[in-house]
Amino acid sequence: MKSNYFFAIAGNIGVGKTTWTKLLSEKFGWRAYYEKVKENPYLEDFYKDMRRWSFHSQIFFLTHRFKAHQEIQKTTSTCIQDRTIFEDAEIFARILHDRDNISDVDYLNYRELYEAILNVLRFPDLIIYLKASTWTLLSRIRKRGREFEREIDKEYLAQLNIYYDKWVEEYSKKYRVLVVDTDDLDIEKDTSRLNEIIKQIGLYETQMELFPMMNQV
Numbered sequence: 001m002k003s004n005y006f007f008a009i010a011g012n013i014g015v016g017k018t019t020w021t022k023l024l025s026e027k028f029g030w031r032a033y034y035e036k037v038k039e040n041p042y043l044e045d046f047y048k049d050m051r052r053w054s055f056h057s058q059i060f061f062l063t064h065r066f067k068a069h070q071e072i073q074k075t076t077s078t079c080i081q082d083r084t085i086f087e088d089a090e091i092f093a094r095i096l097h098d099r100d101n102i103s104d105v106d107y108l109n110y111r112e113l114y115e116a117i118l119n120v121l122r123f124p125d126l127i128i129y130l131k132a133s134t135w136t137l138l139s140r141i142r143k144r145g146r147e148f149e150r151e152i153d154k155e156y157l158a159q160l161n162i163y164y165d166k167w168v169e170e171y172s173k174k175y176r177v178l179v180v181d182t183d184d185l186d187i188e189k190d191t192s193r194l195n196e197i198i199k200q201i202g203l204y205e206t207q208m209e210l211f212p213m214m215n216q217v
Contacts, residue, residue, distance in 0.1 A: 004075065004076050004077060004078055004079070005078040005079075005125045005126070006072055006078070006079055006081075006122060006123075006124045006125050007024070007030065007078070007079070007080040007081070007124060007125065007126050007127075007128065007201070008080065008081040008083075008084045008124040008126070008127045008128070009021050009024075009080065009081065009082055009083065009127075009128050009130065010083060010084055010086075010087055010127050010128065010129045010130070010164075010168070011083075011129060011130035011131065011132070011164070012130075012132065012137055012157060012160050012161055012164055013137060013141065013149070013152065013157065013160065014132075014137040014138070014140040014141035014144070014149075014157075015130040015131070015132045015136075015137060015140070015182060016130055016132075016140065016182060016187070017035070017082050017083055017130060018034060018035070018082050019187065020128070020130060020187070021033075021034060021080055021081070021082040023187065024080055024198070024201065025080055027198060028078070028201075028202065029078075030077070030078045030079055030080045031075065031077045031078070031079045031080070032079070032080055032081075032082070033068045033071070033072060033079060033080070033081045033082060034082045035061075035065075035082045035083045036060075036061075036064045039064070040057060040060050040061065041060070042056045042057040042060055043057055043148060044147075044148040047148050047149065047150075047151035047152065048148075048151060050096065050099075050101040051100070051101045054096040054101040054102045055102050055103075055106045055110070058088065058092060058093045058096065058102070058110060059110070061088050061092075062085065062088050062089065062093075062110070062113070062114065062117075065083070065084070065085040065088055066085060066117055068081065069081075069085055069121060069122075072122070073121075073122045081124070084124065084127065085114075085117070085121065086167075086171070087164075087167070088114075089110070089111070089114040090163075090167050091160065091163045091164055091167055092160075093107065093110055093111075093114075094163065095159055095160060095163050099159075123175055124175070125176065126176045126177070126178060126201070127168075127171070127175065127176070127177045127178070128177075128178045128180060128201065129164070129168050129177055129178065129179045129180065130180050130182050131161075131164075131165075131179060131180065131181045131182060131183070132181075132182045132183050133161075133183055134154050134157045134158045134161060135154075136182070136183050137157050137161075138152075138154055138157065178197075178200065178201070180197060
């Protein structure tokens, strides 16, 4: 049995991925890899003018996610990643192209680069997919108070939720996914349910066979 598991937290903007990554990293002593949001030099401009900056922003995230993924593949430690490279390509780049914010030519080049990268990637042993309704996401985004995120509209978040659900449905046919509905889950207060989820994740680390291909909690 492997000792260097690779866990990943997936989910929409504002769902709580960073909080969960930090919590599980501290709980189990896993090495955490966080999304480079503040480091993205295009992000503030992206939310003001998606058509102008979508491709630039997606290339930044793809590059830095790939670098993190390479580090994870080299380490002998169990790791947990805040958002995956798969979400960058299969959800965010795809929806931005579908909304005409990335041109056909740029999207084709992006996909060719992503698919070349995909050939050398190790897939996570478990993806923990955090779900929340559009209104919950908006509430959490406003609560954390990032100035540039004030431009996010509910239609974009709602579409992302649809794309996420479709991607998870397909991904879970081949790989393990744990789905956690966070609408009514306050991880600072609902300790009973949180501990139940943490227990399931901990069991997966030591007894992989206990997890079916898809769980709903």
